Amino acid sequence: xxxxxxxxxxLLSMVVCGSLLSACGSNSNTSAKNSGNDNAKVAxxxxxxxxxxxxxxxxxxxxxxxxxxxxxxxxxxxxxxxYGPADYAQKVNLALQSGEKMDIFTTLGxxxxxxxxxxxxxxxxxxxxxxxxxxxxxDKDFGPDILKTTTMDGHIYGIPVNKGMALPTNIIYNAxxxxxxxxxADTIQSVEDLPAVFAAVKKKSPDVVPFGPINVNPTDTGLxxxxxxxxxxxxxTDTTGVGVVIGDNGKVVNFYESDVFxxxxxxxxxxxxxxxxxxxxATTTVNAMEMVSSGRGFSFLxxxxxxxxxxxxxxxxxxxxxxxxxAPFYFDTSAVNAVTWMVSSTSKETEASxxxxxxxxxxxDLINTxxxxxxxxxxxxxxxxxxxxxxxxDANTVPYTAMLSSGIVGSESLQYQFEGINWSDIELKLKENxxxxxxxxxxxxxxxxxxxxxxxAVNNVVSQFLPALVSGSVDPETIIPKFNSALKDAGAGxxxxxxxxxxxxxxxxxK
Amino acid sequence: xxxxxxxxxLKKTLPLLILAAPGLLxxxxxxxFPMFGVFIAFKDVxxxxxxxxxxxxxxxxxxxxxxxxxxxxxTRNTLLxxxxxxxxxxxxxxxxxxxxxxxxxxxxxxxxxxGLILPNLxxxxxxxxxxxxxxxADSGFVNHSILRPLGLPEINWYSEPxxxxxxxxxxxxxxxxxxGSIVYFASIAGIDKSIYESAKIDGAGxxxxxxxxxxxxxxxxxxxxxxxxxxxxxxxxxxxxxxxxMNSGALFSTTQTIDTYVYxxxxxxxxxxxxxxxxxxxxxxxxxxxxxxxxxxxxVNPENALF
Numbered sequence: 001x002x003x004x005x006x007x008x009x010x011l012l013s014m015v016v017c018g019s020l021l022s023a024c025g026s027n028s029n030t031s032a033k034n035s036g037n038d039n040a041k042v043a044x045x046x047x048x049x050x051x052x053x054x055x056x057x058x059x060x061x062x063x064x065x066x067x068x069x070x071x072x073x074x075x076x077x078x079x080x081x082x083y084g085p086a087d088y089a090q091k092v093n094l095a096l097q098s099g100e101k102m103d104i105f106t107t108l109g110x111x112x113x114x115x116x117x118x119x120x121x122x123x124x125x126x127x128x129x130x131x132x133x134x135x136x137x138x139d140k141d142f143g144p145d146i147l148k149t150t151t152m153d154g155h156i157y158g159i160p161v162n163k164g165m166a167l168p169t170n171i172i173y174n175a176x177x178x179x180x181x182x183x184x185a186d187t188i189q190s191v192e193d194l195p196a197v198f199a200a201v202k203k204k205s206p207d208v209v210p211f212g213p214i215n216v217n218p219t220d221t222g223l224x225x226x227x228x229x230x231x232x233x234x235x236x237t238d239t240t241g242v243g244v245v246i247g248d249n250g251k252v253v254n255f256y257e258s259d260v261f262x263x264x265x266x267x268x269x270x271x272x273x274x275x276x277x278x279x280x281x282a283t284t285t286v287n288a289m290e291m292v293s294s295g296r297g298f299s300f301l302x303x304x305x306x307x308x309x310x311x312x313x314x315x316x317x318x319x320x321x322x323x324x325x326x327a328p329f330y331f332d333t334s335a336v337n338a339v340t341w342m343v344s345s346t347s348k349e350t351e352a353s354x355x356x357x358x359x360x361x362x363x364x365d366l367i368n369t370x371x372x373x374x375x376x377x378x379x380x381x382x383x384x385x386x387x388x389x390x391x392x393x394d395a396n397t398v399p400y401t402a403m404l405s406s407g408i409v410g411s412e413s414l415q416y417q418f419e420g421i422n423w424s425d426i427e428l429k430l431k432e433n434x435x436x437x438x439x440x441x442x443x444x445x446x447x448x449x450x451x452x453x454x455x456x457a458v459n460n461v462v463s464q465f466l467p468a469l470v471s472g473s474v475d476p477e478t479i480i481p482k483f484n485s486a487l488k489d490a491g492a493g494x495x496x497x498x499x500x501x502x503x504x505x506x507x508x509x510x511k
Numbered sequence: 512x513x514x515x516x517x518x519x520x521l522k523k524t525l526p527l528l529i530l531a532a533p534g535l536l537x538x539x540x541x542x543x544f545p546m547f548g549v550f551i552a553f554k555d556v557x558x559x560x561x562x563x564x565x566x567x568x569x570x571x572x573x574x575x576x577x578x579x580x581x582x583x584x585x586t587r588n589t590l591l592x593x594x595x596x597x598x599x600x601x602x603x604x605x606x607x608x609x610x611x612x613x614x615x616x617x618x619x620x621x622x623x624x625x626g627l628i629l630p631n632l633x634x635x636x637x638x639x640x641x642x643x644x645x646x647x648a649d650s651g652f653v654n655h656s657i658l659r660p661l662g663l664p665e666i667n668w669y670s671e672p673x674x675x676x677x678x679x680x681x682x683x684x685x686x687x688x689x690x691g692s693i694v695y696f697a698s699i700a701g702i703d704k705s706i707y708e709s710a711k712i713d714g715a716g717x718x719x720x721x722x723x724x725x726x727x728x729x730x731x732x733x734x735x736x737x738x739x740x741x742x743x744x745x746x747x748x749x750x751x752x753x754x755x756x757m758n759s760g761a762l763f764s765t766t767q768t769i770d771t772y773v774y775x776x777x778x779x780x781x782x783x784x785x786x787x788x789x790x791x792x793x794x795x796x797x798x799x800x801x802x803x804x805x806x807x808x809x810x811v812n813p814e815n816a817l818f
Contacts, residue, residue, distance in 0.1 A: 093781065096558065097558075097783065113780060113781055117556060117557060117558050117782075118557045118558045118559035118560070119558045119559075217757070217758055218758065218760075278648075278649065279648045279649060279667065280647065280648035280649065280667070280669060282669070282670065282759065282760070282761065283669040283670070283757045283758075283759040283761075285643070285757065345558055345559050346558065448780070452575070452780055452782060452785070453571075453574050453575040453578055454578065455780060456575040456578070456776030456777060456780055456785065457575060457578040457579045457581070457776065459775055459776055459778070459780075460579075460581060460772060460775045460776050461579070461581075463758075463760060463775050464760040464761075464763045465760055466760070467759075467760050468670070468760055468761055473670065473761075474670075474761070486579075486580075489579050489580055490578060490579045490581075491578060491579075
């Protein structure tokens, strides 16, 4: 009996402790609803933007500036929400799932998932009336086929952001190191020319790692994008790579069984064996850009539009960076709909939302207020196309800026550029939008819902094997067959079949 | 005991009830209300139709857990790791608690206790970087400062699965044993000192006292704590199994648990039906295990059973 009593009090004390602890974690739900103004005539919408800059504590000034534009032009009041990239998807999903008001948001996952779960509203009926200007500028900057990438079963579910979408693979390198090693950039024409450069750099400075991954955790060396562009691989909108079409034969295959993949990985393996990559590239937490800034890295592969990116990267790294294109880009659907603005299916203000989207793509004032804040306080105008920060301020000290979201907001051709960026580069990007080759399956969107069990298993297998393969850390001769048999095990066959069936149907509908 | 409690006047139990109220409220709001949501595990969630209007799809959401040969690996890993954590964790915690209670100098005992609890306050992310500083292939402490000077072959820790069962157990015990010892320490402090005194008069040494008095009297506490951890045997510390091995694919055979599998599988799909299914599955297995273990305890020693 004595023991029992002891247990009872132990349990009770745990309950009490639990309640004390829980008190610490429950105070953050009070400040969600502000700026609620009950005006019957003005429609009110919630607009959520991801920002890669510091999130300011007080958004009221910029919200007021946005509202001054929108209430005057379209009679819509905007509740402007700004979330960091890590928070964004979570906050938006939470709002969508809990039924909180959330009208306009962007994809930070796969477009088709939102559609197959009916999270987004079809817009095709509203666009001709409220989105005329927007469709016009999209046609002008990209081409009339852009909305194909967000059309499923005849419904338009979103508007892709309007910017330079072609991201040809570049080799980005430290120009000073290259000159030191006595190599000229002109010798680089394709990826085959790189090992000679790496060898020269390594010989000159043995401590430098010649090549690194552009992204880490999971490690991505840019190899897959290089192969996609160079060999015309269409991933058919999902990211796994088990169902792709190479070229234009219309046959869905497992990319990891193809010779393109084998050869690419073999090349990376050779680089790795020659010591051009770090031993722990597959699991490292330091990406190539950080290596370059610290003076220990030389180069990496990445997809960049335009020709001016070297300047931006130089400023970031504090080194003289130059870029050289080594492979073209290839437009498949997900290259274009990766960032797409959508209207929630639970929105009660779809009309107002489309009106706002229309403005978001066509109104110079609105676009730049969202990106740079209030003129005079957050930025100063230099000339027609360029801005700078006020005297003595930078991106971290101005009251508001979301300038790093420039790839997400509206039309790039209407955005102000930061002082020092060559305006002709914007024109070049738009020209490349039109010139870049489109996949014959451009516009096809794979609906994953029939095979989501298999997809979930395949995602796991890919995350197990791919980072090690694309970084050359394992022997492709033995690992690729293992990888493929694990994929088969996980149901890759079913995904390929389902994709082929949907693709055939889509092709038939196109005729 | 319940009969006795009922006969007590409300006036006497009221202070206790008030004391328990915040905790009970917490459990009702955070544990019991959300339980109504389990039906989502059997639905194909469609936002336009709403949660209640979505189609019932039976057990389809559960199939992804058993889709591949990984199902066996992750279940095995989750179960074995947790069993080892529970067994070894309990033993080490008790040893620490006994050692602490034998320390006569209060200053020392407080100092060591604080030191032992400290690892528990370190977040897994920070811990994963600490581990990385030790194991990193090029400049890690183990390779760079131990193996290399000794002329031993260096080990690429993040691509050799065979070391990780030991590493993970070591890390987990290091992190949690000190904190886990608090309850045992408190129980030992509650043991009547006169028992030890009479044992001493009878000629029992320190070891004998521990074996014959401390350990038997700790038994009920051990049983409660083990029973409670049994309920979470199908869950794993996500940080320990995802962050600490640096999400390295090569290590999946020894680091994949149900939680990391679900995370990797559903990151792209964002399907709440399937994640609800995974959670329900883990809870059901944990619930069944608690019941089973409790029944066994009841059979062997009814005094110590939880309910």
